[in-house]
Amino acid sequence: MGVLEFHGQQYLDGHASDPREFGWMRGAPPPVDKRITFESDCFRSFPRIRWSLSHMRELTATVNVWRGPGAPSHFERHLRTSDIEALVFTDSNGCRRRFDEALFDTYADGIVVLHRGRIVYERYFGELEPHLPHACHSVTKSYAGTLAAAFVHEGVLDDSKSISHYLPELRSTAWEDATLRQVMDMQTGLAHTETYADEKSDIWAYSRACGFRPRLAGYDGPQTMCDYLQTVCKEGRHGETFDYLTVNTEVMTWVMSRVTGHSFAQLLQERLWAPLGCEDDAYVLVDSAGMPMAGAGLCTSLRDLARFGELMRCEGVWNGKQLIPASVVQDVQNGDHPAKVSNGSYRSQWWVTHNELGAIEARGIHGQRLYIAPKTEMVVARFASHPLASAEVGDIITMPQMLALGRMLRG
Amino acid sequence: MGVLEFHGQQYLDGHASDPREFGWMRGAPPPVDKRITFESDCFRSFPRIRWSLSHMRELTATVNVWRGPGAPSHFERHLRTSDIEALVFTDSNGCRRRFDEALFDTYADGIVVLHRGRIVYERYFGELEPHLPHACHSVTKSYAGTLAAAFVHEGVLDDSKSISHYLPELRSTAWEDATLRQVMDMQTGLAHTETYADEKSDIWAYSRACGFRPRLAGYDGPQTMCDYLQTVCKEGRHGETFDYLTVNTEVMTWVMSRVTGHSFAQLLQERLWAPLGCEDDAYVLVDSAGMPMAGAGLCTSLRDLARFGELMRCEGVWNGKQLIPASVVQDVQNGDHPAKVSNGSYRSQWWVTHNELGAIEARGIHGQRLYIAPKTEMVVARFASHPLASAEVGDIITMPQMLALGRMLRG
Numbered sequence: 166m167g168v169l170e171f172h173g174q175q176y177l178d179g180h181a182s183d184p185r186e187f188g189w190m191r192g193a194p195p196p197v198d199k200r201i202t203f204e205s206d207c208f209r210s211f212p213r214i215r216w217s218l219s220h221m222r223e224l225t226a227t228v229n230v231w232r233g234p235g236a237p238s239h240f241e242r243h244l245r246t247s248d249i250e251a252l253v254f255t256d257s258n259g260c261r262r263r264f265d266e267a268l269f270d271t272y273a274d275g276i277v278v279l280h281r282g283r284i285v286y287e288r289y290f291g292e293l294e295p296h297l298p299h300a301c302h303s304v305t306k307s308y309a310g311t312l313a314a315a316f317v318h319e320g321v322l323d324d325s326k327s328i329s330h331y332l333p334e335l336r337s338t339a340w341e342d343a344t345l346r347q348v349m350d351m352q353t354g355l356a357h358t359e360t361y362a363d364e365k366s367d368i369w370a371y372s373r374a375c376g377f378r379p380r381l382a383g384y385d386g387p388q389t390m391c392d393y394l395q396t397v398c399k400e401g402r403h404g405e406t407f408d409y410l411t412v413n414t415e416v417m418t419w420v421m422s423r424v425t426g427h428s429f430a431q432l433l434q435e436r437l438w439a440p441l442g443c444e445d446d447a448y449v450l451v452d453s454a455g456m457p458m459a460g461a462g463l464c465t466s467l468r469d470l471a472r473f474g475e476l477m478r479c480e481g482v483w484n485g486k487q488l489i490p491a492s493v494v495q496d497v498q499n500g501d502h503p504a505k506v507s508n509g510s511y512r513s514q515w516w517v518t519h520n521e522l523g524a525i526e527a528r529g530i531h532g533q534r535l536y537i538a539p540k541t542e543m544v545v546a547r548f549a550s551h552p553l554a555s556a557e558v559g560d561i562i563t564m565p566q567m568l569a570l571g572r573m574l575r576g
Numbered sequence: 577m578g579v580l581e582f583h584g585q586q587y588l589d590g591h592a593s594d595p596r597e598f599g600w601m602r603g604a605p606p607p608v609d610k611r612i613t614f615e616s617d618c619f620r621s622f623p624r625i626r627w628s629l630s631h632m633r634e635l636t637a638t639v640n641v642w643r644g645p646g647a648p649s650h651f652e653r654h655l656r657t658s659d660i661e662a663l664v665f666t667d668s669n670g671c672r673r674r675f676d677e678a679l680f681d682t683y684a685d686g687i688v689v690l691h692r693g694r695i696v697y698e699r700y701f702g703e704l705e706p707h708l709p710h711a712c713h714s715v716t717k718s719y720a721g722t723l724a725a726a727f728v729h730e731g732v733l734d735d736s737k738s739i740s741h742y743l744p745e746l747r748s749t750a751w752e753d754a755t756l757r758q759v760m761d762m763q764t765g766l767a768h769t770e771t772y773a774d775e776k777s778d779i780w781a782y783s784r785a786c787g788f789r790p791r792l793a794g795y796d797g798p799q800t801m802c803d804y805l806q807t808v809c810k811e812g813r814h815g816e817t818f819d820y821l822t823v824n825t826e827v828m829t830w831v832m833s834r835v836t837g838h839s840f841a842q843l844l845q846e847r848l849w850a851p852l853g854c855e856d857d858a859y860v861l862v863d864s865a866g867m868p869m870a871g872a873g874l875c876t877s878l879r880d881l882a883r884f885g886e887l888m889r890c891e892g893v894w895n896g897k898q899l900i901p902a903s904v905v906q907d908v909q910n911g912d913h914p915a916k917v918s919n920g921s922y923r924s925q926w927w928v929t930h931n932e933l934g935a936i937e938a939r940g941i942h943g944q945r946l947y948i949a950p951k952t953e954m955v956v957a958r959f960a961s962h963p964l965a966s967a968e969v970g971d972i973i974t975m976p977q978m979l980a981l982g983r984m985l986r987g
Contacts, residue, residue, distance in 0.1 A: 193833035194802045194865040202864045203637070223862055226614070228634050231707055234855070236647055296642055382793065391605045422604035444645070446857055451634055453613045454605040 179269030238442030307527030310514020354401030590680030649853030718938030721925020765812030
């Protein structure tokens with residue numbers, strides 16, 4: 166049975182951890198050792214996570230993102246499956262890999278590749294099916310950041326204003342004197358840690374407040390996301406360094422919802438899901454006050470993720486309509502200068518590679534990714550359920566893989 | 577402000593309890609006194625229930641019932657709104673009522689009336705919207721019963737066999753020597769009560785096991801629905817009296833899932849949602865083992881409920897295809913003889929009126945109803961959120977209302 170090693174620990178590989186082989190949650194009822202429950206917290210552990218990320222709504226409360234009543238928008242197909250699967254590239258460790266095997270080595274659950282708006286490659290693995298929403302985790306942030314930047318462009322929000330201007334509740338917190346732009350670009354000084362491997366990291370306290378992880382008996386911490394955000398203190402200065410913290414996305418989205426009167430789920434529906442003609446309803450995890458988690462809570466089908474990527478590749482135009490201002494997309498592509506992120510920059514909740522393909526990325530912690538390469542007219546949407554909660558670990562393979570694919574498609 | 581009295585207690589009427597006026601769960605975040613949470617159990621209490629029944633998935637875990645990739649089936653519209661709203665009828669207490677006001681007096685959230693397959697009336701109130709799934713509660717049972725009867729017809733199940741033949745886990749329980757047919761027709765002798773007004777009734781222990789109601793701190797009862805069912809003991813004899821108990825529906829559906837290998841949600845998708853061309857995905861509440869609650873857990877949009885009604889009116893034929901065997905529908909319409917239910921009978925999880933319209937009914941505890949009247953080619957699908965957990969309380973108005981409407985449409 167295949168294993169892979171990460172950080173000195175061995176894990177079943179992509180083939181051996183296939184959730185269908187394990188039979189998680191099959192049977193009426195499933196055998197006790199095959200059950201995956203929210204309460205036990207086991208849904209996040211490998212290899213169960215390979216099932217969980219395609220079934221989040223079966224574990225906890227969610228709000229629907231309605232696709233609308235019409236027929237879905239049509240993708241032309243011009244499949245180049247065998248070309249693409251046989252593509253060989255060299256990963257960042259110098260190891261030669263085939264495109265298809267690299268998907269298994271990064272625990273991919275599915276991938277859609279668009280070239281000039283046509284599907285040239287599409288595969289599903291393990292639990293994932295074309296119509297099934299998969300957890301995006303931090304890919305969610307790029308949806309939220311795009312909406313926020315659009316509202317700034319439209320004058321609905323002013324990104325030079327402080328957070329406390331919009332949210333008086335956040336006076337006397339870290340965000341009192343942070344500008345909306347600093348929050349959008351993750352340039353805040355917060356006494357808050359986001360270290361997934363450390364059970365004592367603040368990210369877990371935030372997760373428990375949101376209902377994103379189970380609470381221990383006797384839990385007396387914050388009951389909701391907004392309650393939690395009001396406990397975060399300042400540390401250091403705003404606007405000086407890049408510090409990637411999910412709580413910033415929640416604050417940014419809270420501002421959007423306060424000002425527009427619409428929840429994140431409603432904004433997704435109105436501004437993206439309906440006008441893009443998405444194929445499937447999406448959903449977002451909610452806390453006990455019904456607030457959708459804009460930092461990590463979106464679950465969408467892969468083709469609908471690809472639709473969003475294509476919208477960004479086309480500078481906000483979809484079927485002749487400008488859904489997102491072109492200048493918003495251009496501003497993301499330009500990135501932040503001087504770049505504060507190693508190997509690139511971060512702008513409006515997008516990762517900017519500044520590479521030869523002009524690629525921007527939305528990145529999720531278990532290998533989920535929306536990779537948009539305007540210079541080769543390519544969009545790659547992929548879902549994964551990597552054993553490690555670390556987007557970087559897959560980069561060794563995925564970044565060279567994307568580059569090689571982009572070069573091949575450029576021809 | 578309008579009030580109505582039931583069982584000596586006063587309640588805000590249908591207008592005054594409109595959830596939009598209360599502003600439940602509006603705002604980012606909603607004010608504390610406007611929140612509706614699962615944990616507090618307040619979601620079930622009036623007037624909050626008028627919001628909750630249109631938002632169940634935002635409160636707890638659910639599994640999707642996918643409508644499939646195609647376009648929805650088309651309903652012709654031939655609206656007779658003013659005729660129908662002006663219809664005056666006499667309720668069972670002798671009170672004259674207008675059709676439209678009677679909807680408010682029974683806390684309707686929405687209604688669709690089909691005549692000869694065309695929509696002649698459609699209204700939404702309060703929180704409900706055309707695409708939004710609403711809790712069906714026990715209307716769910718009639719979906720499950722129809723599927724079970726179809727499997728019996730097809731020879732997949734044998735309704736003369738005992739439950740323990742199919743589910744060895746239920747040996748040494750009430751169901752050991754009950755036949756599948758007795759369970760389908762609610763003719764079992766169980767030491768189990770279903771009295772919603774009594775907090776100590778077994779229905780609430782069942783609900784807590786299923787995760788349908790919150791558990792108190794230190795809860796050490798059954799963790800899942802199937803665990804709970806294994807605790808139910810026999811009392812009296814099977815096959816003698818009608819005793820309406822939701823646990824029977826769970827047992828019946830457990831048999832279906834065990835034998836077919838498909839969950840209730842999958843069966844709904846394969847046998848009904850996809851072939852009917854439903855407009856919207858539906859969903860079913862699940863317990864912590866992922867078992868969908870077939871006794872009360874379905875949430876569907878109103879038009880899709882009407883589609884199921886039209887299928888039954890047309891003896892299982894939809895767009896020229898026999899989706900449900902005609903003999904299954906005829907057997908339901910014939911009802912159980914001799915009738916063991918006051919004012920009618922009960923067959924395969926349907927209420928049979930034996931009235932002049934030949935009506936059969938699926939009935940939910942807060943006034944949800946699918947009323948199918950073959951003799952006047954009418955189907956009425958309605959959702960409601962009545963303050964009382966008692967389907968009978970609305971009957972005083974709704975039964976004469978349906979009869980008057982059926983007579984009017986017959987012309």
